[in-house]
Amino acid sequence: MMETLQLLFQGFTVSLAPINLLWAAVGVTIGTAIGVLPGIGPSLTVALLLPVTSALEPTAAFIMFGGIYYGAMYGGSTTSILLNTPGESGAIVTAIDGHAMARKGRGAQALATAAIGSFVAGTIATLAMTFVAPAMVSFALLFGPAEYFGLMVLAFVTVTAVLGENLALGMASLMLGLTLGLVGIDNQTGAARLTFGIPELLDGIDVVIVAVGLFAIGEALYQASRYRHEKEEIYALKGSLWMSREDWSRSWKPWLRGTAIGYPIGSLPAGGSEIPTFLSYVVEKRLAKKPEEFGHGAIEAVAGPEAANNASAAGVLTPLLALGLPTSATAAIMLAAFQQYGLQPGPLLFENDPQLVWGMIASLYIGNVFLLLLNLPMAGIWVKLLLVPKPWLYGGILAFATLGAYSLNNNIVDLVLLWLIGIGGFGMRLLNVPVAPCIVGIILGPMAEQHFRRALAISQGDLSVFYNPMTHPLAVSLLVIAAAFLLVPVVLRLRRA
Amino acid sequence: MKKAMTIVAAAALALASASPAFAEIKRLEITAPAAAGGGYDQNARIMQQVLQKEGLASGVQVVNQPGAGGTIGLANYVNNKKRTPTLLTGGLALVGAIITNKSTVTFEDTYPLARLSADYQPIVVAADSPYKTLEDLIAKFKADPGSVSWGGSGPGSTDHMLYGLLAKAAGVEPSKINYVVLTSGGEMLSGVMGGHVTVGTGGYSELSAQINAGKVRALAISSPERLPGVDVPTFKEKGYDVNLVNWRAVFAPKDLKAEEKQELEQAIDKMVKSEDWKAAVKQRGWSDVYMPAAEFAAFVKQEHVRAETLFKELGLLK
Numbered sequence: 001m002m003e004t005l006q007l008l009f010q011g012f013t014v015s016l017a018p019i020n021l022l023w024a025a026v027g028v029t030i031g032t033a034i035g036v037l038p039g040i041g042p043s044l045t046v047a048l049l050l051p052v053t054s055a056l057e058p059t060a061a062f063i064m065f066g067g068i069y070y071g072a073m074y075g076g077s078t079t080s081i082l083l084n085t086p087g088e089s090g091a092i093v094t095a096i097d098g099h100a101m102a103r104k105g106r107g108a109q110a111l112a113t114a115a116i117g118s119f120v121a122g123t124i125a126t127l128a129m130t131f132v133a134p135a136m137v138s139f140a141l142l143f144g145p146a147e148y149f150g151l152m153v154l155a156f157v158t159v160t161a162v163l164g165e166n167l168a169l170g171m172a173s174l175m176l177g178l179t180l181g182l183v184g185i186d187n188q189t190g191a192a193r194l195t196f197g198i199p200e201l202l203d204g205i206d207v208v209i210v211a212v213g214l215f216a217i218g219e220a221l222y223q224a225s226r227y228r229h230e231k232e233e234i235y236a237l238k239g240s241l242w243m244s245r246e247d248w249s250r251s252w253k254p255w256l257r258g259t260a261i262g263y264p265i266g267s268l269p270a271g272g273s274e275i276p277t278f279l280s281y282v283v284e285k286r287l288a289k290k291p292e293e294f295g296h297g298a299i300e301a302v303a304g305p306e307a308a309n310n311a312s313a314a315g316v317l318t319p320l321l322a323l324g325l326p327t328s329a330t331a332a333i334m335l336a337a338f339q340q341y342g343l344q345p346g347p348l349l350f351e352n353d354p355q356l357v358w359g360m361i362a363s364l365y366i367g368n369v370f371l372l373l374l375n376l377p378m379a380g381i382w383v384k385l386l387l388v389p390k391p392w393l394y395g396g397i398l399a400f401a402t403l404g405a406y407s408l409n410n411n412i413v414d415l416v417l418l419w420l421i422g423i424g425g426f427g428m429r430l431l432n433v434p435v436a437p438c439i440v441g442i443i444l445g446p447m448a449e450q451h452f453r454r455a456l457a458i459s460q461g462d463l464s465v466f467y468n469p470m471t472h473p474l475a476v477s478l479l480v481i482a483a484a485f486l487l488v489p490v491v492l493r494l495r496r497a
Numbered sequence: 498m499k500k501a502m503t504i505v506a507a508a509a510l511a512l513a514s515a516s517p518a519f520a521e522i523k524r525l526e527i528t529a530p531a532a533a534g535g536g537y538d539q540n541a542r543i544m545q546q547v548l549q550k551e552g553l554a555s556g557v558q559v560v561n562q563p564g565a566g567g568t569i570g571l572a573n574y575v576n577n578k579k580r581t582p583t584l585l586t587g588g589l590a591l592v593g594a595i596i597t598n599k600s601t602v603t604f605e606d607t608y609p610l611a612r613l614s615a616d617y618q619p620i621v622v623a624a625d626s627p628y629k630t631l632e633d634l635i636a637k638f639k640a641d642p643g644s645v646s647w648g649g650s651g652p653g654s655t656d657h658m659l660y661g662l663l664a665k666a667a668g669v670e671p672s673k674i675n676y677v678v679l680t681s682g683g684e685m686l687s688g689v690m691g692g693h694v695t696v697g698t699g700g701y702s703e704l705s706a707q708i709n710a711g712k713v714r715a716l717a718i719s720s721p722e723r724l725p726g727v728d729v730p731t732f733k734e735k736g737y738d739v740n741l742v743n744w745r746a747v748f749a750p751k752d753l754k755a756e757e758k759q760e761l762e763q764a765i766d767k768m769v770k771s772e773d774w775k776a777a778v779k780q781r782g783w784s785d786v787y788m789p790a791a792e793f794a795a796f797v798k799q800e801h802v803r804a805e806t807l808f809k810e811l812g813l814l815k
Contacts, residue, residue: 047533
């Protein structure tokens with residue numbers, strides 16, 4: 001502990017050098033910008049910058065990369081909230097209530113709780129990375145396919161929080177998502193499913209395409225269809241731009257809970273950023289005093305998932321720095337960057353290059369402060385975007401969403417898909433079918449299926465991996481928690497009645 | 498006479514200045530049929546740097562086109578002709594994807610320019626695994642093939658090929674392999690380290706840190722001879738005829754003129770002989786397996802046939 005503090009202190013002396021501070025500032029600014037643009041993620045940005053940075057000192061380069069990575073997580077929420085266009089999959093959940101808040105004229109508060117929540121989560125999670133990384137990694141290694149399947153089932157409980165008033169329509173939306181999730185090569189057998197001979201579908205449909213199609217395109221088409229019939233409501237700016245006392249008191253607990261959910265799941269090799277945001281959403285809805293506000297602009301539903309998203313970003317760096325395990329696209333490219341500098345990322349990195357590792361970790365703390373300073377004042381400026389007259393605003397959203405979808409894979413088929421799904425989303429809106437269950441289905445369905453089948457392949461078809469607490473205590477616990485999540489509210493309601 | 502002499506001298510001068518050692522390739526575009534960060538992308542980006550630094554090309558751009566194991570990038574490269582010079586990176590994994598995805602476009606539709614770099618693949622088990630040697634593992638595999646789970650990055654990947662070759666060499670039917678797909682390098686390593694799958698593999702460059710730190714144990718490696726400075730026996734040494742090079746290469750359009758092909762070949766030849774290229778390959782832990790165009794085309798064909806046969810035995814193809 002003392003030793004860690006000492007090393008961290010040394011790290012701060014490295015990262016507080018004026019030139020390194022400058023690189024951190026450059027990194028977070030670039031990161032925020034690419035987070036705002038859908039389709040361009042931190043991994044591509046770091047790849048583009050790699051040749052340019054080869055002339056830089058490695059410490060400076062990694063300080064900048066860390067800033068880009070954290071910055072992108074902050075930026076992703078901005079378009080989710082204001083334009084209903086999630087830039088990356090971790091920001092999809094934020095769009096549900098964040099955009100609803102923006103439409104009620106509370107966009108500035110949504111952006112503020114997202115920024116402060118990201119700061120709180122980023123800082124706590126970086127602290128966790130500093131002090132408990134080795135323990136966290138040992139925990140992560142306990143997760144095999146059976147355990148992941150348990151986690152996916154638990155995350156599926158989220159569906160209950162987004163089904164909407166009509167159960168049948170909610171389930172229909174979920175089934176649509178599960179079906180879209182089937183598209184592509186089946187990983188265990190190599191067989192192509194629902195691809196209709198189109199090679200571009202072999203990798204499946206990108207979640208961001210579905211989310212942007214259903215949310216942004218669907219919404220824009222719907223607004224266009226109503227434009228002549230309804231008088232224009234102006235979204236932006238009602239009352240103060242700052243978070244009220246009530247906003248603060250409703251936000252701080254979700255920030256902390258989101259962090260507690262996001263960091264451990266982010267550090268799992270197959271955890272990702274979507275599952276913690278889902279879990280945070282359902283937890284907040286269950287604990288909220290006014291659960292009926294969820295889906296219509298509840299601030300907890302922005303605060304929690306945004307914190308979870310940022311905490312999971314720090315989680316991803318934990319196995320990378322502690323063990324050299326790349327668990328996301330960005331981590332993989334950072335691994336390549338380590339190699340470019342002739343560094344051996346892995347268990348020995350902390351011993352061999354303490355200055356670099358601790359300098360980078362220290363700069364993550366500083367980057368978080370920079371990001372807060374950058375994003376909080378920006379919230380007031382960003383919401384002015386909503387003052388743009390609707391036809392122009394939605395025209396802009398359509399152009400922006402289309403551009404982003406194309407830049408994901410430089411692929412025309414993605415554009416066709418985006419618009420087909422967008423038209424589908426428009427239809428769903430007309431018929432009052434909720435779109436969120438569809439998103440949950442397409443993200444979790446394929447993951448749950450893969451882990452389920454992997455677990456059974458390893459056990460050679462023995463189903464006990466899911467119920468035998470002696471051999472798989474963690475998997476069984478997760479499944480039990482999931483069951484409790486589903487059944488406890490039902491039991492309570494029955495007892496009350 | 499004097500006038501003629503002047504003309505000759507002027508012409509000689511013009512020639513001398515117009516043809517330096519090498520004509521620079523302008524506005525070269527390199528397609529990496531993969532997302533940023535992978536082997537194809539890294540090869541493309543190192544080429545970009547070295548070609549420009551050596552003055553062999555200018556205005557070099559790298560375009561990422563991921564999808565379907567690289568076959569999307571390949572198909573677009575072959576079908577969308579450009580006026581400016583273009584190159585494509587690819588390799589053994591893409592050969593596998595062409596076959597498993599039944600791609601209508603293959604490397605036959607390109608001009609294989611040169612093989613560049615390679616990753617040899619070790620197989621690893623957890624540090625506390627009961628299997629201390631390759632013999633231990635194979636004995637168990639022969640006795641009860643299903644009880645050994647083999648983690649790999651996708652059906653028809655180089656990982657899958659390696660396991661198939663090993664099963665054949667050990668006399669076990671390749672279709673009996675209990676192959677478990679783990680999609681990312683991180684998932685693979687944590688799956689092996691956590692004891693969730695028995696065996697894992699990947700490029701030596703990706704696994705060396707964990708092998709050196711003793712987090713996983715390498716039982717054998719797919720190189721023809723021991724790699725310098727790497728204390729891992731080869732499959733050959735252990736008596737298994739398993740030879741797998743996860744090679745990466747560069748391809749050019751098929752219908753170039755002979756002199757255009759020659760120009761590109763010369764540029765690549767100069768590139769791979771430069772100090773910067775050698776240093777970059779070494780830094781990433783790859784092996785330099787340069788093979789010029791003359792032999793390379795035949796090699797690609799051989800690898801295609803070998804992979805196709807193997808996939809039939811693995812049960813991936815009917």
